[in-house]
Amino acid sequence: MDFRPEELLADVIARLIGDVRHVAVGNASPIPATAALLARERGKGRPYVSLLQSRKHNFWTDGARELFDCAGQGRIDVFFLSGGQIDGHGNINLVSIGDYAHPKMRFPGSFGSAYLYYVVPKVILFRTEHSRRTLVPKVDFVSAPGVNEPNVFRTGGPIALVTNRCLFAFENGRFRLASVHPGHMVDEVIEHTGFDFDRPAQVPETQPPTPETLRIMREIVAPQLAEVYPQFAQEVFGVTAESNQGAAL
């Protein structure tokens, strides 16, 4: 392999983003941020990318609520969510393991998921640890559900789940194995997935990034990324921040 797993995942996510107006990326999401900036380079400035963690790459001036108001009006097309647990119905758990009143383990909390999952048209689920611990038959706590009853107002929801092993598409309330990443096998995906999913007779291999995509990521995206994710940019792309001003703010 002449590319890193992070580069493959960012390329997969950039293709899922597609041609949209506005992608927002939450905190602690270096790979989705790489993907969003890659999509912007390929789209010659489209989509608009908002990195919530960055001073430079976000336009909000009306306080922390503006992001949510923006999303509520349909002004954010793509967002990323994850979960300590994700189940086969697209439910995500960011709260706890075990009984809610007496949990065995506590995660940070639901953040904006119980709202953004409903109102952002394309939510891409991203979890690099693909195991039966994380991909479960049923989550212990539903921070946000994958689907709702038809009378519940919902303009958004999950479209895909990207893991370190494969890409699942989310259709009609279920996951379908869309492709398996180079170096990984369908049997391995089945073995490490705790929920049932659909799959075609022949599962394609995830398309690797082209040399041009790798060039854009390494030469153009990586220096931009270094402002927000200096450690990640250094580790994956060997790039240090041009100016540390942004990160210092």
Add this chain to the structure above:
Amino acid sequence: MANVITSLEDALACIGDGTILVVPREVSGVPMAATRALIRRGVKRLHLVALPTSSLQADVLIGAGCIETLETSAVSLGEFGPAPRFSAAITSGTIRMKDATCPALHAALQAAEKGVPFMPLRGLIGSDILKYRNDWKVIDSPFGNDDPIVLLPAIRPDVALFHAQMADRFGNVWIGRQRELATMAHAAAKTVVTIERLHDGNLLDDPVLAAGALSGFYVEHIAIAERGAWPLPLPDHYAADAEHLALYAKLAATTEGFAEYLDRYVYEKCAA
């Protein structure tokens, strides 16, 4: 008018045991010097509302035994890992947790700001957050047809507390684009602010500064606390002290380590 600029201890006197206290998220000016002063004073049974999330501040207050109820959407040390005292308190059941989602806290404070009893919010239906929040209600929208929507009661804090770059002698505080600080202040009965430095003159006289200011009308007390957000960042001013936060994450992993942290950085006043 009374002098709004006081000592830190005097400014914090209105935060007593059982106070409903609203504080901002990590990147909006967290009053850490004030938090350490509250711990030293031994404040108890706080109902802390963190808008909409928290990091070190909630974790230290929990570890020091100051919190009875925590209302927020998440507590995490970010790149330094989970918030250890928060996790320990939840798994051992020593604090009451009111889990929320970010826009619900913004909306509930906006309801208080407007003087209305509740605010509707999309999302939430089918989430277990709603299931465990007996104070939230679902109604059929009176303007729709079979359109269920969640209503959130207004959050009316006793005190809003935050740290900002500057304020003037008239109590006007410059908050820049951290507009949620204004919402907090409008919603709370009283507002206490710590600042880096005093601004000569009146912030409201300059239209550019006035647009980023919270009017002194809402502000009860201001205390000067240089580097008052340390070790957290102050937006557009200084960055987080990563080395210190890493040290905190390591020490706070155990009760003994956390006690050592308090001794070194809270009670001994080693804070920068």
